[in-house]
Amino acid sequence: NPATTPATTAASEALFDRARAVTPGGVNSPVRAFTAVGGTPRFITSASGAWLTDADGNDYVDLICSWGPMLLGHAHPDVQAAVAGAVARGTSYGTPTEPEVELAEEIVARTPVERVRFVSSGTEATMSAIRLARGATGRDLVVKFAGCYHGHVDTLLAQAGSGVATLAVPGTSGVPASSAAETLVLPYNDREAVLAAFAAHGTRIACLITEAFPGNMGVVPPAPGFNAFLAETCRAHGALFISDEVMTGFRATEHGGWGLDGAIEGWVPDLMTFGKVMGGGFPAAAFGGRADLMSHLAPEGSVYQAGTLSGNPVATTAGLATLRLATPEVYAQLDATALTIRNAVTEHLQAASVPHTVQSAGTMFSVFFSGEPVRDFAEASQQDTAAYAAFFHSMLDQGVYLPPSAYEAWFVSAAHDERAISTIIDALPAAAVAAAAA
């Protein structure tokens, strides 16, 4: 029984010790540290297709996919070849390049944005979109939802606000109270809260930002019509509607989260942000929107925004190669793979009588260890995180690398073939038993 024979992790442990001596917590992004589930993060040395290999030589089916970007799987040969070609031509020039134009054209073709500006991370994308919204409207307040993550932007880290129109307190130290005071935090999926906030502060609100289909409190889909309602409420008050598609863009569907509602219902966000998949595993992200709004950006307009490595030729080449390979057939396959895994998880957790709820947004999904549907962050927080930790470690011991937190989406890739899927399914019975015992 593989569940009883956890792999050797001596090399990862040694690396983690060295890492902690030179880096806070031993990691360069907090969730990687296994803080929520305990234990030693695996130091990965290589990856191919659906598989990761760690410093001790253990193989894992990857259900993190670099937190979303690796839509085609790791080391896709065509992406590798495109990147190698780009590297051979030099890695950064600080001038405009053709791959930037082609990637922007691809994004404009797939989404409702008319103009795109490239940056290097999702955080920069949302930070810049907020600045643009403030510059374009001449207003300062930002509305966000509890449980939505938009990167580590001062204004957007605020998580908690007591009551509908209460100005938030900082969600982390280091954020000035003045920044947090510019942010209204509302419960997700709560129309009344949105209407009350706009009734109280409507003339001061520059923008409302939301994840198109939230994935950062686990996957919590908008109630039917909720995004359309947000777009309409913003419009009625002269505020801008920013849909953050850093996670869902080119992932949830071919047209991102917007492909699940806006494309069908016929509304368009004023601004959108993208990242992850569009960088093909390199640091690349973007924000975009209506041409008249985007023209407020320097050098056309007065809102300044810039970046030494923005639109980097290697990153944009990787992103372009990835998007060109991400055909409708690929999304259909990802949907089928996600469905197979979701069904298997449900079957085995049910068999072990573990309360759970599986929620999805296109090809993204997550598993809540809670028997009730989850509509907002408060409900997401009701789940049994100890059960998740036990489930996670059992899966890891059996060669499946899940996100090391109960509040994260699971990501599949086009490289998740029958062998990868059966490795996951074979691991589920023991993991379900472990969760039941937690």
Ligand code: PMP
């Ligand atoms: N927005 C969303 C919806 C995200 O999921 C993330 C990252 N997980 C970000 C913004 C921030 O992106 P980055 O980590 O590249 O700064």
